[in-house]
Amino acid sequence: MELIFFYLIALVAIGSGFLVIRCQSPVNSALGLVNTFFCLAIFYVMLHAPFMAAIQIMVYAGAIMVLILFVIMLLNLGTEARKRYTHGVVWSAIASLLVLFNVMYFIKRGRVTGAEGDITSFTVESVGHTELIGKALFTEFLLPFEIASILLLVAIVGAVVLAKKEV
Amino acid sequence: MTPEMLSLSNSPGLFVGIMLVKILVVFGVTMLIVAYATWCERKVIGHMQTRLGPMRTGWHGLLQPIADGIKLFFKEDLVPSESTKVPFLLAPMMILVPALITVAVIPFGPDLSVGGFLIPQQITDLNVGVLYILAFAGLGIYGIVLAGWASNSKYSLLGGVRASAQMISYELAAGVSIIAVFMLAETLSLREIVALQQQDLWGICSFVPNWYIFTQPLAFCLFIVTGLAEINRTPFDMPEAESELVSGFCTEYSSMKYALFFMAEYANMIVIAAIAATLFLGGWSAPLNIGIFTMIPGFVWLLLKIFSMMFFFMWLRATFPRVRYDQLMRMGWKVLLPLALANVVITGLVVVIVQ
Structure with missing residues (x-):
């Protein structure tokens, strides 16, 4: 149940993260980012860290993003001209994939020793x-x-x- | 058998059922209060200005909210052609939802014991309840800012920009003013804060409860002022100042979307009143520890406190002129915030000395 919920929220988080970089209008990008922060807050709740979740919403979604939105509105940034930036896309894609595989490899390689710290x-x-x-x-x-x-x-x-x- | 707290693990079916009932009841009551707060406000302000207010629909205009609702429902829903569609449609929802979500952590009575289970009279008891309220109170601003921006009209944009600057400034002072209460309560759970306020006043006066308004009068005043500013009520209703901005951020809205803005305004008012009642006025507990008073169920007291706070807000609206924008900013940053910080420092000192 929790796993299904996790994947659902993860999907939303990645989707809205994608919106942040793909949206034409900066305001929509900012809204996507707010949504991503919300998903992060939900993850904190699922990790039994409600304080972090509340602070995440309060500071990032409630204050910082409002300021960013404020600046976007004041500067009146219009929708960006539809330019296609193609140079370096392939190389950056390959680099990101490599990093992803690296991370996956190290996570899989690690072994849980069972040692516990003070805070369990x-x-x-x-x-x-x-x-x-x-x-x-x-x-x-x-x-x-x-x-x-x-x-x-x-x-x-x-x-x-x-x-x-x-x- | 000692009753245990009903939870998802010991009786899932009953838990889900009772949760649904609680959510529906709280939501219904809130919406009912929202509807009749509009009538009440018109009546109260009318009588304060020696008018009668609504009189035609029903006895003393009692059916006015329903008539207004039907009227707004059947109005044409205009969307300006130059507006940014998605944020324009989302904005009214984004302002109403945070206001309604916040009601979830307000406790409205002691635990009920039903069928061997303890059922808290509160939708959910978060151990970071107050932070949850602050977090979601800060989100209502998105609705206003987006409404102002997406309408693509100068009045709306000015209203939105004013609102965002005002709400960010006052959110800070509101948060800091509540910190003093946490320092005394040593908990963030609203349930426990209410329980603490049922004890004797300062441990000496046996029939007066230990409401935090007696220990923290300054924090209470600061919270009321900043709360009013945060929900854009008069005298801080700069974002919708009729005399200069037509109707501010909701100028371009019509029909049900406009109604949503109004519902959000009153829902926010209820929320601020409920938080003030819970944090400073003892929540659902009786004002005097006397038998007759404690026999009256908790939600009656809570509603009474909420209604008197709301009456106070309406009274303010009928009394004060709107403040100027520079006065508003100066007051927020140079008066309210330093006062709130000083209150925190003094409270900390006193707590350390007393302990």
Whole structure:
């Protein structure tokens, strides 16, 4: 049952991913991307990670994609002229197929040893997914977390400085 | 035999059946409230402006929503020839669906024990319930933005652009204002948040429940203001400002599609009222821990709270003029967000000191 559901959603995800690159109008591409993010959120739910799913929808679908849509609308990007870019299609197709086979090969080659880390599906069930992420972020990975937030702050200040004509 | 929680594993048939019943009932009640909220709003605003409001259809205009529905249903469905068809058709649905989906996590009563099973009076209890609400509340914006863009009309586009900027700005403050509640509750599940609010106020006052509005009055006010801005209600209805944008993002819509926009507006209003009631006003629990009050079933209290919040929203609409766009942005970023952040910091400090 879960497997059928997985394949169904995977099909939708790949389909909308395909739409992103094939659509003529940038707005439709953006909508395809939103749909892909939704499918990813469903995968997170299926992996027992509801917090990640909610954050995925909230941050990517709810904020970032809205901004992208906003920019597309403001710049009024029309439908792209129907140009056919054919050069390099064959080589990139071969390269992607090779990468796919590589990944498949390494996945098949790997062996499950049965060793378990601290966090198993049992601890996730008993402690709670959100609590575990919170603890990890604010104890073990506090420094990277803070550095990431400083990076974001720098990016915001930089954007304001670049965009503002005179202070 | 101690009753256990009904789930898909211990009784699949009953579970699916009860789930369907719950979904249908909640959906039906929400749609009924949506229909009569329109009547109620016209009546309330009419009386506040010393008019009578709708009087002709039925007793005091009680059949007005049905008449409006039939009228809109039989109107010609115009699609502008220059519009982008698919987003134009999708937009009204994309604004209504997130509003209706959110109702799924609102608890409306204590667990019922039927046939040896505990049945929660809530469609589903997510352990990230509040985040789910925030996530889907943020999605309603797509409907507005797409409606504005796809109509291919200047008024609509301006409305859509205004809406997206406004909703992104206020979503942030709304999310941050709710964080203070999580910090006190230490859970994201709405069911547990309601249960926590049934305890005694600050552990001392035995008959007043521990509603978070008493501990977090600032967060409550911030949530109401940002919530109003997020659902584009007056005084924040810039995206559909009649005096400058005709009707904003829904200018080009007609017939049932236009009705969907209106239904979405009222559904959003119900959702914001329900979230405010659940997070700050004790959800379905009685306002005083007195025998007579606790005997009244939970959904009555929840509906009463939702209705009083909605009355408050209508009252605001009749009272306040629309804010200017720069005022709106300045208030969102320079007043509401810093206040919400300060509230989080102070709440954190107090929680650490008390513990």
